[in-house]
Amino acid sequence: MTSKNVVILYGSNYGFTERYSRWIAEDLRELETQPTVILSPIAEATDELIESADVLIVGASYLGGFLTGAPTLRKRREAMAKVPHRVFFTVCFNGLAVYPREYLDNRVLKSYKEEIAGGRPMFHFRGGLDLSQMTRTHKTVLAGVRTAYKLKPHANEYDKQMVESFDNGGGDYTNREDTKPLVATVAEMLQK
Numbered sequence: 326m327t328s329k330n331v332v333i334l335y336g337s338n339y340g341f342t343e344r345y346s347r348w349i350a351e352d353l354r355e356l357e358t359q360p361t362v363i364l365s366p367i368a369e370a371t372d373e374l375i376e377s378a379d380v381l382i383v384g385a386s387y388l389g390g391f392l393t394g395a396p397t398l399r400k401r402r403e404a405m406a407k408v409p410h411r412v413f414f415t416v417c418f419n420g421l422a423v424y425p426r427e428y429l430d431n432r433v434l435k436s437y438k439e440e441i442a443g444g445r446p447m448f449h450f451r452g453g454l455d456l457s458q459m460t461r462t463h464k465t466v467l468a469g470v471r472t473a474y475k476l477k478p479h480a481n482e483y484d485k486q487m488v489e490s491f492d493n494g495g496g497d498y499t500n501r502e503d504t505k506p507l508v509a510t511v512a513e514m515l516q517k
């Protein structure tokens with residue numbers, strides 16, 4: 326049996342989504358079907374690379390309503406449409422701990438359009454903050470968010486985690502275990 330190709334494209338500013346992509350790649354390479362797994366930042370993806378995939382996985386971090394790299398990847402819709410299996414994931418500070426699944430699913434649908442993402446499996450993971458790497462603009466935005474959360478009369482656990490992470494130079498809520506359902510979904514696709 327010839328091995329199938331999985332292409333993982335990621336949009337990541339500070340490495341959290343890239344880390345999830347690497348974890349997923351490692352687990353997929355361990356599967357009995359032994360797929361060839363290629364990782365690439367969205368910015369470096371070509372139509373040829375996308376079209377070579379039996380399964381395309383697109384991961385992107387969520388920053389204030391937008392998915393990292395989505396405008397770039399949207400231009401490759403025709404190539405994406407040729408891939409039989411497509412899977413999407415997002416990474417953000419709050420993840421499903423705070424956002425309803427439907428909300429994050431909709432961010433994906435809006436970003437890549439219904440024809441590409443509609444009815445496709447979607448997963449949502451928690452990331453973190455790393456202030457040592459962060460651009461001045463991003464820090465300024467988050468400083469505003471931090472102040473707003475700090476002033477909230479009933480801050481929840483996740484609001485507090487955000488404030489703490491900001492004040493401590495960072496915080497990491499990534500969890501490799503959370504990728505297992507995605508890996509299982511792709512494993513099934515590779516059997517077909």
Ligand SMILES: Cc1cc2nc3c(=O)[nH]c(=O)nc-3n(C[C@H](O)[C@H](O)[C@H](O)COP(=O)(O)O)c2cc1C
Nearest residue numbers: 337338339340341342386388389417418419452453
């Ligand atoms: C400017 C900015 C805005 C953000 N907005 C949100 C947000 O609205 N909701 C959220 O849960 N996380 C938000 N985050 C947190 C990121 O989603 C989180 O840092 C993520 O792990 C980044 O992943 P990446 O390094 O792969 O880009 C924001 C981060 C930055 C820097």
